[in-house]
Amino acid sequence: MKHTIYILAFLVSGSLFLSGCKPNLDLINPQELSVDTYYKTPEELEAAIIPAYQAIVGRTQGGYARMLYYELLAPGDDFNHTFKWEPMYQDTYNTPSSDQMPVATWKDFFNGVFAANIALDRISNFTGTIDEARKNRLLGEAHFLRAFHYMHLCMLFGETIPLITDPVKSSDEYYPTNATAGQIYQLIIEDFQKAVELLPERSVLYSNAANIGRATKGAAEAYLARAYMYRPILEIGKPAEFAKAQVQLKNVIESGQYHLMSSYSDNFKEATENNAESVFEVQMHNGTGWLGDDLSDSWRWQEIGMFDGTGGAWWNLAPNKKTYDEFEPGDPRKFMTLWCDNGAKYTQIDGTVTDYKYWMAHLATNKDLYGTRKYCPDVQVADFDDGINDRLLRYSDVLLMYAECLNEAGDVPGAKKYINMVRARANDVVPSEQPQLWYQHSPGTIPDVDKLLAKDTVINGVRLNTIKNIIAHERYVEFCGEYLRYFDLLRWGMADPQWLEPLKKIGWTPRAMYYPFPQAELDNNSNLKGNAMNN
Known part of the structure; x- marks a missing residue:
């Protein structure tokens, strides 16, 4: 069974990124749903999670529906662009900051972060009546999805992307600064850990057919393990945490799910x-x-x-x-x-x-x-x-x-x-x-x-x-x-440079490890600095 819910407005005032002007946060239309008039019932809390799932697909086609498979596959040594797409920058290691693929992905995955942040805030502060197991599951999904989106953003753009953990409350928060070293990795780990604690096993969650496809305890454990092993590319200069990953993977295997x-x-x-x-x-x-x-x-x-x-x-x-x-x-x-x-x-x-x-x-x-x-x-x-x-x-x-x-x-x-x-x-x-x-x-x-x-x-x-x-x-x-191939070579190569040789043979350099921040984002936000590819 698939998620076929297409709530794409996210019940927020739009993406904070790639916007051309500062919004007027004092304007309220009583005829429209907003974060202040919604999330009043358990059913509305359930709906709060859906936009964060939808962002994986990608409203602007920067997710897995379309552009993301180019960005994830093309930089590796296993796929090449064909004569049908000249130029495709993603396998030349020279992607410009104006290229619409990373621009769309930046926007879609930050939309996912925003949706997860709103869900976490509204579910945590819900004062109505809701079954505790249901509330915990929803919180677990929100933590999982925020970690999932940030993991993708960090893999693609590096660890200096903005760190945003709460819904925007004032116009000043529309212009965040860069995260510092280790902050994004720590959030990813903590969110997946919380998801492991809160989410039910697959057999329990999927006993209700309406929940098939949602994140489970096993998914959170497996992604937590992947994050530990991806640490060299999520937190530059730090080694993979294999022993911690091993514990999580063993749990998945022994679960029998x-x-x-x-x-x-x-x-x-x-x-x-x-x-x-x-x-x-x-x-x-x-x-x-x-x-x-x-x-x-x-x-x-x-x-x-x-x-x-x-x-x-x-x-x-x-x-x-x-x-x-x-x-x-x-x-x-x-x-x-x-x-x-x-x-x-x-x-x-x-x-x-x-x-x-x-x-x-x-x-x-x-x-x-x-x-x-x-x-x-x-x-x-x-x-x-x-x-x-x-x-x-x-x-x-x-x-x-x-x-x-x-x-x-x-x-x-x-x-x-x-x-x-x-x-x-x-x-x-x-x-x-x-x-x-x-x-x-x-x-x-x-x-x-x-x-x-x-x-x-x-x-x-x-x-x-x-x-x-x-x-x-x-x-x-x-x-x-x-x-997985490109990221396998990167994470191994941070510990043993021989694994980077297949990439170096086709033009890779350390500067090209990540895609550049979108130039429109840097133009709109003077507090944010780009990565090495922007220089």
Whole structure:
């Protein structure tokens, strides 16, 4: 079940950022809802949370509905922009402060922060009658969502973004200053910790179908662990907190709330959303009109899915040859992730069944790139968008993060165990697949960790002769196209610069670690200074 509520005004006076003039806070229209006339019932408190969820999708398309996947994927070494989008700055490490992608993302995710702040304030100060468990759950969701939005903002723009923890009460608060070192990271950690304390387990919350898709205790624990491991990019100069992450990940595993789906591809289909492997996913909904209820749709398949010249797709961003080569022989995930040779076929809207030979014959250039089958339907849909939920954190990530923590602690046998769980699932037969694909009736053949070590395989110049290298390889192929590769390289590279080499080879510099603050924001707010990319 999806969130299909589109309350996008946020019941505030609009975004505080990217506004051209100081608002008159004394003007009150008694005919309109406001923060003073709303939030008077438990039902209205429930509604207070929805805008913070909606901001993940992105009202101005700066969220996961559209622009964010470019910003998260393009800087990595695994995807390249195609000839269809010249120039795309995100993979050149030279994004200007006027570029509309980061501008939209800044606005959408700060809208999420504002919505979470209002919800926290109104729920905490509610004087009416409300069940304590319900109130705690709502507070837990608000803390989770504020941490979620700030984590994204910090990953993308750095730790000197403004820190705002309360609803704006006066015009002076419209012009915040930069956060100081460590403040944003501390807020993210504390918010996720509070969410862990307040949120119910998945089985309890989702027993009411209306709550499916909301944040749970397991989601808060998993994101808290991810934040601990992302510390090197959330708080520059500080090491990852693997031991703390390990505790949270163990809690998720031992909760019994999640398990791997038998079919890897079930994680990327609309029919199998919010499944047992999904720890947290953004709820997409493809409505019927651009200005009606079509505000939570995904453009992903159209923009980064099928090849250009086939099925009307735009194909702006594509997996590269390095990504294709990263998959081991006999790994079915290659063909569930990529449109490539010897892989799946695609049926166009006119009924034409096409294959790799057809795609190459109709592709003008960039024939060394591939299509992204993950999240892309095998049969073309009439609309350019769809409602397939984006799985933002899966149980397989929990297992591989846990393996990484165990390896950092010196528990190599334990690390092998959890890596093997993910690799074993990759070998599963997939009866629902297209009949010409060999893994519909035969298992994959990738070896377990010990056998992989014994082979001393070299892939893309990296020897798989250590557990760390195998974890890096496994994360590359398991989560290809799921927005993790670039940030994995960054967080590892802060501790060991060798992991930055793949990025440096394609032009990355420390200056380009984050996107610039929007120039319009700096023009409007003299109290705020940009980051290194603004200089």
